[in-house]
Amino acid sequence: MTTAPTDLTSATALVDRLRQQRQARLIETHISWVLLDGQDAWKLKKPLHLPFLDASTLARRHQLCEEELRLSHRMAPSLYLDVTPITGTPDAPVLGGTGPAIEYAVHMRQFPEGALLGELLEAGQVQPTQLDDFARHLVDFHRSAEVAPPSSPYGSPELIEQTTRDVLRNLADIGGEALSAPFVDWLDAQAPLLRPLWAQRQAQGHIVEGHGDLHLANVVLLDGTLTAFDCIEFDPGLRWGDPLSDVAFLVMDLMAHQRADLAFRFLNAYLDASGEHAGIPVLRHYLVYRALVRALVARIKAGVGQPPDGPDYLALAHSLIAPTAPRLLITHGVSGSGKTFVSQGVLEQAGAIRLRSDVERKRLFGAAQPAAQPAGAAPSGTGDLDANPLYNRDRTQATYAHLRDLARLSLQAGWHTIVDATFLDAGERDRFRQLASSQSAPFVILHCEASRPVLEARITARLTAPQPGARDASDADTSVLTQQLQRDTALRPEEAAYTLQADTTQPDWAVRLAQAWLTLDAPADLA
Incomplete structure (x- = not known):
């Protein structure tokens, strides 16, 4: 009658015999052994009873192997293959085989070195x-x-x-x-x-x-x-x-x-x-x-x-x-001016939470489609904002109100916060400026701009990206851009004191912008 190893010494000997049989490399952790034979990996539980772990019996180790397979297969189904019984005897163990199991191993596909x-x-x-x-x-x-x-x-x-x-x-x-x-x-x-x-x-x-x-x-x-x-x-x-x-x-x-x-x-x-x-x-x-x-x-x-x-x-x-002193930055610019690209670089360098109007608008209202235009209607590029219901006035105001609520949460939690939206309306900029003041957070505007041909080319490119993962969250098309450009969207002269101009012509532009944001001495009371 064969029996499973009941102590760490005999279990170690069994693992060593398996290693020799398969000419495998052994990796040892606090609670497991892993054998790597160049193609497969075999993970065995150590027979331990610790305050946080009971693997002291064969039945318990079998159960833990099955649990590991179930849990990790959810995220890595191609990596986790099965639970393999080890049969034979402790002196001549067999991976798989027939007869009663003396141990169990989680059978995995071996991944290349350097892949972690x-x-x-x-x-x-x-x-x-x-x-x-x-x-x-x-x-x-x-x-x-x-x-x-x-x-x-x-x-x-x-x-x-x-x-x-x-x-x-x-x-x-x-x-x-x-x-x-x-x-x-x-x-x-x-x-x-x-x-x-x-x-x-x-x-x-x-x-x-x-x-x-x-x-x-x-x-x-x-x-x-x-x-x-x-x-x-x-x-x-x-x-x-x-x-x-x-x-x-x-x-x-x-x-x-x-x-x-x-x-x-x-x-x-x-x-x-x-x-x-x-x-x-x-x-x-x-x-x-x-x-x-x-x-x-x-x-x-x-x-x-x-x-x-x-x-x-x-x-x-x-x-x-440590105590924090969070700051609030909002972007400014029409669709396609590079706000999301620039704010991505800044959030990485400054360590910030970013809130995107395009993402939150869809979360609030779904991916609404533009209304069908009657025959003879103006082509895309000259239509009204309401042609795309996601961008009508009511939904835009609701989106900005939602962004303010989230920005308040983020600032109160002590995080530098970026709000990525067009902010073409001075009233919206004022409301976020007042939010910053209520949280004693310095307030900065990041202005982005580009020529009209560049704006239209960017919008067309993101709307026609072949792969879903390459598409931006924005659904603004050239008709939305035209309507934006027909408005007076310039920043007011008094806003210049706390406005940064996005300049991506320098190789370290993101670092420069982040440093400028985090050191700009914005007015303390902006209410």
Whole structure:
């Protein structure tokens, strides 16, 4: 009768025999072994019983393997193949085969070396558009994930707060009270403010069975597409949560690796695709929590009294809880003048939340189509704005009101904020200027312009882009542009003191504009 290994020593011997059989490379983690044979990967669970993990029996390890396959197959179906029984004897194990299983392995497709997002980042091979696509893929994943009922403990204010305090207690145990004390004080001040928001998000069905461990080493480039893998299977409490907590993990890790530009690009791509701007007030807590978790893991790996390797996650956490002085920037210019392109560069360099009128207009009213024109009507380019119902006066005013609400949320949460819209109406600019004043936030206008042939060429190009992913959110056509140009859209002389002119002729234009925005001494009282 064959039996499964019951201790770490015998299990290690079994893994070593499998490695020799397949002439495989072995990767060892705290709780697993992974064998790589050049084509396939085989992941075995260690027979451990830890405070956060029970893999002490064969039945339990089999269950964990099946859970890992189920969970990670959701995001990476081409990577996760099956759960393979290991048969034979501990001295002569067989992957698959017949007879009773003595162990189990998650069978995966092996991906190339250097394909992890962290490795791509270090090699300078990350394409920003790949992060945009991954953000949209993550939105689809979160929308299709199972939702926790409001009665569930997952995502509750009590669980979120307690989980954070547990991390802080563990940090104190390793590095002393001084290490965690500033964060305990910050949490004491923030928790009473965030509890109602956490409770609201839980009640509204925002808690889903997500990934749970979305850092740079758990995202891989497969067939040209960034894909998440290795979901947390051993603790439901770590994967059931707010989608913004998943997002915050990757945003935080990009920040920690000195790529705040990509972090804010990814964050804004996710917010644009998901419409989760109402969750911005809880985002900072998730960023801090994720940074503290990685700081704790790094210290555990380094050992007591030893400096941790890698990014300084604790320093990042300190920067995230520091007092903030957010600023508000609005764009100005007709359709096709480059507002979205320019504001994209600025948000990456300044680290800002951007709100786009084209995106939010569609979110509010759907993708309305222009009304059919009767025979003999003026061709596109000379029509009325109401020819496209998305751009009629009532919907435009409602869109700007919605943008003000979101901008207020973002500023109150301490984030630099950009509102990307035409802002051709002086009254709308004044209302956002007054919003900035009410939040004691410096206010800046970013003016964009281009010649009419360039404007028309850009509009035509984006409306006729062959691939949906290449198309801009704007539905403004040349008829909308004509109507805009027929109006007096110039900025007033008094607005010059807090207006920046977009100039993309310099190679470092985005850095220059971001620095100018963050240092411009705008009037303190603009009411």
